[in-house]
Amino acid sequence: AQSVTQLGSHVSVSEGALVLLRCNYSSSVPPYLFWYVQYPNQGLQLLLKYTTGATLVKGINGFEAEFKKSETSFHLTKPSAHMSDAAEYFCAVSPSGSARQLTFGSGTQLTVLP
Amino acid sequence: NAGVTQTPKFRVLKTGQSMTLLCAQDMNHEYMYWYRQDPGMGLRLIHYSVGEGTTAKGEVPDGYNVSRLKKQNFLLGLESAAPSQTSVYFCASSRDDTDTQYFGPGTRLTVL
Numbered sequence: 001a002q003s004v005t006q007l008g009s010h011v012s013v014s015e016g017a018l019v020l021l022r023c024n025y026s027s028s029v030p031p032y033l034f035w036y037v038q039y040p041n042q043g044l045q046l047l048l049k050y051t052t053g054a055t056l057v058k059g060i061n062g063f064e065a066e067f068k069k070s071e072t073s074f075h076l077t078k079p080s081a082h083m084s085d086a087a088e089y090f091c092a093v094s095p096s097g098s099a100r101q102l103t104f105g106s107g108t109q110l111t112v113l114p
Numbered sequence: 115n116a117g118v119t120q121t122p123k124f125r126v127l128k129t130g131q132s133m134t135l136l137c138a139q140d141m142n143h144e145y146m147y148w149y150r151q152d153p154g155m156g157l158r159l160i161h162y163s164v165g166e167g168t169t170a171k172g173e174v175p176d177g178y179n180v181s182r183l184k185k186q187n188f189l190l191g192l193e194s195a196a197p198s199q200t201s202v203y204f205c206a207s208s209r210d211d212t213d214t215q216y217f218g219p220g221t222r223l224t225v226l
Contacts, residue, residue: 004156009154043206044215090156099211103156
């Protein structure tokens with residue numbers, strides 16, 4: 001069985017500040033890890049994914065995430081928040097990279113304050 | 115190139131009514147999926163299809179049926195709607211099982 005825990009259902013940051021969204025997972029096999037973003041009234045869009053290899057993964061819009069096996073974490077960061085980053089962010093895990101076996105976290109709503 | 119589209123965008127049903135949600139994709143993807151999204155929860159897979167004429171159950175299939183008669187379309191049916199099916203429904207498609215999924219904009223369904 002696999003699960004995903006996103007710490008903090010709501011996170012607020014000031015424009016220009018560091019964005020840190022936390023994700024911890026449990027998986028019985030080496031996981032494939034994903035971050036998705038959902039802008040208001042839109043479907044989910046893939047931000048980045050970790051499969052194998054380099055543990056620091058760079059995604060779109062300046063986001064990156066680091067896979068830390070010892071901490072079972074895959075936190076999402078961005079050095080400087082922009083107003084357009086306001087959205088809901090979902091972490092997800094799959095044991096084999098299969099979309100059919102994706103387990104999503106409950107989401108973190110990011111608010112960017114002017 | 116419209117990507118993934120969903121019809122309708124909003125719908126209100128009474129308990130016991132039926133309806134069909136339509137998902138269409140123009141990317142020639144083999145795989146298509148239906149998810150539901152509820153407050154405070156991540157997306158959960160209802161049904162999926164690995165190609166034209168095929169369907170399979172996901173995590174939460176009860177109360178739903180699907181059909182994939184044409185490669186570009188994936189229909190989700192509710193035969194007898196229940197308030198517990200009030201949710202936002204998302205369709206997605208992908209080239210194969212491990213490729214990036216592309217999501218539609220969602221259908222907000224309310225069952226009274």
